[in-house]
Amino acid sequence: xxxxxxxxxxxxxxxxxxxxxxxxILLMLLATVPAVGSWWQSWSGDVWDGANRLFDGTxxxxxxxxxxxxxxxxxxxxxxxxxxxxVAQQGKGRADLLLAAEDPGSVPxxxxxxxxxxxxxxxxxxxxRPDLAGATVTTYEVRGQPAxxxxxxxxxxxxxxxxxxxxxxxxxALEAVVGQKTPVLxxxxxxxxxxxxxxxxxx
Amino acid sequence: xxxxxxxQNPTGEEPADAxxxxxxxxxLDMRRILDRETHSSRAAAAGIAATxxxxxxLYALLESAVRxxxxxxxxxxPQTAAERIVSLPNGIPPLLLGVTGAVVTAAGLFFFxxxxxxxxxxxxxxxxxxxxxxxxxEVIASALARRARLAAxxxxxxxxxxxxQRQAVVNVRPTSGVPVSENAVREAVEDELRSMAxxxxxxxxxxxxxxxxxxx
Numbered sequence: 269x270x271x272x273x274x275x276x277x278x279x280x281x282x283x284x285x286x287x288x289x290x291x292x293i294l295l296m297l298l299a300t301v302p303a304v305g306s307w308w309q310s311w312s313g314d315v316w317d318g319a320n321r322l323f324d325g326t327x328x329x330x331x332x333x334x335x336x337x338x339x340x341x342x343x344x345x346x347x348x349x350x351x352x353x354x355v356a357q358q359g360k361g362r363a364d365l366l367l368a369a370e371d372p373g374s375v376p377x378x379x380x381x382x383x384x385x386x387x388x389x390x391x392x393x394x395x396x397r398p399d400l401a402g403a404t405v406t407t408y409e410v411r412g413q414p415a416x417x418x419x420x421x422x423x424x425x426x427x428x429x430x431x432x433x434x435x436x437x438x439x440x441a442l443e444a445v446v447g448q449k450t451p452v453l454x455x456x457x458x459x460x461x462x463x464x465x466x467x468x469x470x471x
Numbered sequence: 472x473x474x475x476x477x478x479q480n481p482t483g484e485e486p487a488d489a490x491x492x493x494x495x496x497x498x499l500d501m502r503r504i505l506d507r508e509t510h511s512s513r514a515a516a517a518g519i520a521a522t523x524x525x526x527x528x529l530y531a532l533l534e535s536a537v538r539x540x541x542x543x544x545x546x547x548x549p550q551t552a553a554e555r556i557v558s559l560p561n562g563i564p565p566l567l568l569g570v571t572g573a574v575v576t577a578a579g580l581f582f583f584x585x586x587x588x589x590x591x592x593x594x595x596x597x598x599x600x601x602x603x604x605x606x607x608x609e610v611i612a613s614a615l616a617r618r619a620r621l622a623a624x625x626x627x628x629x630x631x632x633x634x635x636q637r638q639a640v641v642n643v644r645p646t647s648g649v650p651v652s653e654n655a656v657r658e659a660v661e662d663e664l665r666s667m668a669x670x671x672x673x674x675x676x677x678x679x680x681x682x683x684x685x686x687x
Binding site: 270280284287288293294295308344354355411418422424426454 | 507532535558569603614667
């Protein structure tokens with residue numbers, strides 16, 4: 269429902285996983301197979317010599333340090349910023365408006381209905397039910413269109429289809445009031461709240 | 472935008488077509504939403520991965536910044552670190568090296584598998600004409616357990632239901648001396664499943680325990 273970048277998540281996690289796998293397998297081989305050890309020492313020794321030559325060739329005039337360290341530090345800062353941006357993308361996509369439309373009447377202006385209208389109305393309508401331990405309603409934006417997500421936490425043993433049928437009727441009433449058909453997702457969720465709440469005795 | 476016109480015209484009975492775009496794209500969007508709801512977003516793994524990379528970068532940044540301004544290193548000078556890595560099988564006990572490698576491999580396997588596996592969540596869809604519905608398998612199991620418990624006339628501790636993608640396993644431990652009809656339990660559970668109609672429909676399997684519970 270939210271705009272978590274799923275493909276990006278898969279790609280980045282996959283890259284990190286492959287790198288860790290390669291490093292781990294190399295470490296294990298180094299510990300067990302002597303031939304790998306001698307190969308590693310000659311190969312990485314060459315790489316390290318190359319890096320050393322690079323550092324020697326890029327010194328600040330008249331000083332000991334190389335400016336490659338500054339470049340490395342900047343690259344690391346950039347990587348950190350990218351990682352923070354990536355984490356900030358997770359779970360994004362909440363919207364404020366349920367409806368934004370131009371009023372075709374004689375009065376100038378347009379009509380906006382906040383998502384809070386639907387959230388409060390549905391939440392209050394569902395709060396009275398004895399078979400629910402809790403309900404949350406949130407507005408999301410899916411491809412530029414507002415959509416509602418209703419999460420229901422039923423008490424143990426409640427049949428989900430009766431619950432969703434009633435919710436569906438509530439949504440129909442809301443649509444009649446707002447005057448717009450909004451995509452609605454109902455998630456009947458299990459969780460600590462439904463697991464540890466008392467079962468509904470009387471029906 | 473035409474949805475507001477609908478409101479002014481109470482005889483108009485189809486806000487569905489007014490809400491912008493053909494119904495086809497709306498159903499496509501719903502399909503996509505349901506697809507996303509039944510599969511994991513891997514947000515947790517992404518958070519862990521990003522945190523790991525950030526921590527590593529911060530440490531490397533500290534050491535390389537310290538090096539750039541010519542101060543003594545905090546933990547290890549990059550130069551010595553690189554030299555130690557180059558001479559790797561030497562300078563560290565092979566057991567420690569192997570265990571470190573195993574731990575890193577396990578972490579890599581976790582990330583790699585969570586990236587390539589489909590990541591299906593334990594959820595079923597319900598059919599509803601107006602709204603899209605996903606139900607956690609645990610909720611379905613709890614509803615089935617209630618029906619099975621009433622049909623078998625036992626307490627709720629004697630029934631355990633496990634619902635997976637294609638199977639619902641009902642385990643009943645009868646009260647000692649009180650016979651429980653397996654068919655009655657199966658009938659009740661299947662009846663409940665039929666009226667619930669989850670997609671995909673799980674097949675019911677009932678297991679009656681051979682030993683009973685005393686004093687329940």
